[in-house]
Amino acid sequence: MKMLLSGVVVPELGQVILRPGRDKLGMFRQPIVVSPAPSTMKDRPSGVLHTEQPLINDKWMGFLTHERVLNATGGKNALVAWLKQGVGCQWEGDYHHEQSVILETEQGAIRLCWHHDNELRENPDVLRGHVARNIAEYVVRSACYWFFFPETHLLTEPEICWWSVLHNVSDLLPRDALHVTLRMPVVTEAHGPQRECDITWEVHTPANEIIDSKVEKIKPILKLAIDNEPAAGFMLRPKLKRWECEKWTRWVKTQKCCGCGNPSDDPHHIIGHGQGGMGTKAHDFFVIPVCRHCHDAIHKDRNAWEEEHGSQVELLFHFLDWALGIGAIVIERKVA
Template identity: 40%
Template sequence: FFSDERVIRAAGGAGALSDWLLRHVKSCQWLHGDYHHSETVIHRYGTGAMVLCWHCDNQLREQTSDSLEQLAQQNLAAWMIDIIRHAMNGAQERELSLAELSWWAVRNQVADALPEAVLRRSLGLRAEKIRSVYRESDIIPGEQTATSILKQRTKNIALPSHTHQQQNPPQEKTVVSIAVDPESPESFMKRPKRRRWVNEKYTRWVKTQPCACCGKPADDPHHLIGHGQGGMGTKSHDIFTLPLCREHHNELHADPLAFEEKHGSQVDLIFRFLDHAFATGVLG
């Protein structure tokens, strides 16, 4: 239930999970490492996420394991329970009841994602017996599932208007379409003048994304510096931009080498951000 994408969106989405982790986890969660850097970042894994130090994030990037999956799902479940408990009763000191979980799911129109056994308990129905062999007399024609019963009982309930917005979130539309010209005039020149790629629409979108280092709201998008890019009176292409909060933006410009030692190469960070932009259809 907790790993269902509709349920995650109803609870606030992956960004809300990252914010919650940054507030509640102050050190690296990967306990198998022999060294931990002082700075931490959000490491997304499947539908969940975890807090890792910069060193472990680099070590575990692109890796998969049962331990990582378990940690990511534990964080996802803990966040979800905290969100639902707060939404239903505002109390953080007691456990979330099954009735509260079910009602939250109904209010947010994701009750069909609950396991059948959970719904049967919520509705006071007898647990369904699983037999290895069924006789013909055991089969009850037209017997309703707990999911269908719940739908019937709640179909006339007036739900808050925001739940409908959560159920059908707008799909992220392509922000920038990249034109390809295999016969551009410059491509036939021996020493073509460098033409900088500029796209304000893309940089405005970059500014709306969370900081690549800490997940906080980004400041002005950072253009790649060093690595043969940028210089006096010019910037790198707008495609080579990265969302950074004011604190990390200042940190990078104050000492690029120290920043990259702590958070990773700008090139790696921009590559991962571009992968995100293409994967979500922002670039196309």
């Protein structure tokens, strides 16, 4: 939450007095950042600064509040956790108790003070619009976070469309938004009487078919099968085999360097941490993309490189988590 406040300067005491309002006092129980307001805000009254996301409108509300879209961002529990980070009652009224709670409804949740929680708990239907807006706001913020955008970023239609493709909810996108994003003609409904010869019929194409026809599917680089009963698992002292996959290591080195972020040159096999001993090499699965400079630096002084860029194990975890998230790795169950 951001607020615009006009302070009363008391130079004799070296203090500044601020009046945020009783329901916003909780904001000052944690460290806050103070910065001068831009000249464009000089005539604005004190209060909470609301940055309106352009996507939160009637056209997008059906998509943003859909249960599958909410589940793609972590579900209701994640929404509740996000609401707990804020302060203040989200219901307008003359009186607000300083203590707040999260009231969960069938669709989502809303942050209320004790007073309005007692007043509205038995009548959740009046909260439906506020709850829907909370869900939409949370989904937009989650998409911004997923793209590593700053908190003040205003999400655009192409960005939310790309996010939906990566999270397998693109079939729920508004068709008009898809047409605009993919530079397709938007069909507008004609009003008033028409001649029969002027009437054209459009075949209703589902959103996922439009996406499939315009955007190439993300193809998995690596498919892993699960063997529930490996033969070596029944041996007392099985001979371990090194797992190799040239297709995987070739793809890994096309990603950005885990150390400096520059284009990588090599798939680096983890050393140390029980891997890469004398005359041995880690499995091809335990690789991270690195540039030539970082690769040489790791083998020259592993501890010094990890002190600057982080543990190889943690970098491997984050890289595999990202590869699984974008669909580069697909886990399959082996069929007998």
